[in-house]
Amino acid sequence: MPFASVNGIHLRYDVAGRAAPRSPPVVFLHGLGSAAADWALQVPVFAERYRVITLDLRAHGESTDSTGRFTVEQMADDVGGLLAQLNEPPAHVVALSLGGCVALALALHHPAGVRSLTLVNAFAKYTPVGLRGALRSLRRMWLLWFAPMSSVADFVARGLFPKPEQRPYYEAAVASLSKNRRSTYFASIRAILAFNALDQLHAIRQPTLIVAGDRDQTVPRSAQTALHRAIPGSRLLVAPDSGHATPYDQAELFNRAVLEFIRKH
Amino acid sequence: MNYGKRSLRPTAGFFLEVSLGVLLMFRLSGQVDAATVGALDGNRPPSFAAIAKKTMPVVANISTSAHRPGFFHESEAFCT
Numbered sequence: 001m002p003f004a005s006v007n008g009i010h011l012r013y014d015v016a017g018r019a020a021p022r023s024p025p026v027v028f029l030h031g032l033g034s035a036a037a038d039w040a041l042q043v044p045v046f047a048e049r050y051r052v053i054t055l056d057l058r059a060h061g062e063s064t065d066s067t068g069r070f071t072v073e074q075m076a077d078d079v080g081g082l083l084a085q086l087n088e089p090p091a092h093v094v095a096l097s098l099g100g101c102v103a104l105a106l107a108l109h110h111p112a113g114v115r116s117l118t119l120v121n122a123f124a125k126y127t128p129v130g131l132r133g134a135l136r137s138l139r140r141m142w143l144l145w146f147a148p149m150s151s152v153a154d155f156v157a158r159g160l161f162p163k164p165e166q167r168p169y170y171e172a173a174v175a176s177l178s179k180n181r182r183s184t185y186f187a188s189i190r191a192i193l194a195f196n197a198l199d200q201l202h203a204i205r206q207p208t209l210i211v212a213g214d215r216d217q218t219v220p221r222s223a224q225t226a227l228h229r230a231i232p233g234s235r236l237l238v239a240p241d242s243g244h245a246t247p248y249d250q251a252e253l254f255n256r257a258v259l260e261f262i263r264k265h
Numbered sequence: 266m267n268y269g270k271r272s273l274r275p276t277a278g279f280f281l282e283v284s285l286g287v288l289l290m291f292r293l294s295g296q297v298d299a300a301t302v303g304a305l306d307g308n309r310p311p312s313f314a315a316i317a318k319k320t321m322p323v324v325a326n327i328s329t330s331a332h333r334p335g336f337f338h339e340s341e342a343f344c345t
Contacts, residue, residue: 037313037314
């Protein structure tokens with residue numbers, strides 16, 4: 001995977017697919033503590049029809065960060081800078097959770113670079129899922145302070161993939177999340193908590209698909225309903241039997257729905 | 266006054282012990298999980314790419330099937 005120098009950092013990215021160079025690419029933005037490689041269930045499928053760009057967000061995976069403290073808007077500037085460097089036409093942006101925040105900021109601050117938005121278990125302002133969600137968030141913060149990153153990864157991955165038959169997904173998530181530096185995780189959580197685009201959602205003009213896992217324990221449905229109500233013309237798809245990691249636990253349904261949405265736009 | 270100071274010591278000690286115990290438990294559980302994960306797939310670390318390789322024939326088949334009915338039409342019940 002190559003690197004691009006953007007906004008004073010090195011951003012690791014990859015381009016796959018056989019589509020023509022000037023056709024709209026599909027850009028995947030991962031969630032908190034994840035990385036480009038974690039879109040492995042999507043890239044081969046989408047690459048059959050589109051040029052697919054995956055990247056490690058600032059401070060994630062192999063991308064660097066020079067500040068130690070960053071915002072969602074900076075992460076969006078990184079993505080916008082990368083797409084400009086690659087001379088890409090407006091892209092279909094598919095984004096999960098934290099990536100969804102980045103996608104929203106990208107659509108608001110670099111609208112010419114976005115052709116459509118698919119926001120998966122995303123939010124314009126983070127709020128936990130009730131008391132249980134708040135307790136989970138507190139427990140995660142406690143682990144972040146005192147436990148090794150492998151314990152944080154274990155805790156997060158168990159929440160994402162709780163079923164026994166999801167064991168391979170759990171293991172893959174632990175392996176990926178364990179690679180994070182504690183400082184990165186803290187900085188990303190700080191960026192998430194500071195992000196609030198609720199008042200700007202009405203300005204988004206791109207076709208938008210909002211995907212919500214019906215049993216997401218990380219982002220409340222109300223956050224996604226708020227996106228749906230505020231973004232003009234958006235569509236809301238509730239994925240059945242799905243948690244926060246819909247592209248993984250409902251990969252087949254997810255890929256088909258997003259491909260159909262993108263094809264229409 | 267002295268009575269108050271004395272009564273705080275065992276309480277603080279108790280909380281310190283519990284915290285260290287919980288911390289140790291998480292450290293051990295983390296190590297066990299990491300070891301388990303590493304052992305499950307030989308020496309290769311598990312990854313979503315490995316899952317994709319195993320499941321891709323199914324996924325690829327869906328993505329390339331041009332004659333399936335439209336997703337949104339067949340799923341209007343949960344799509345708005």
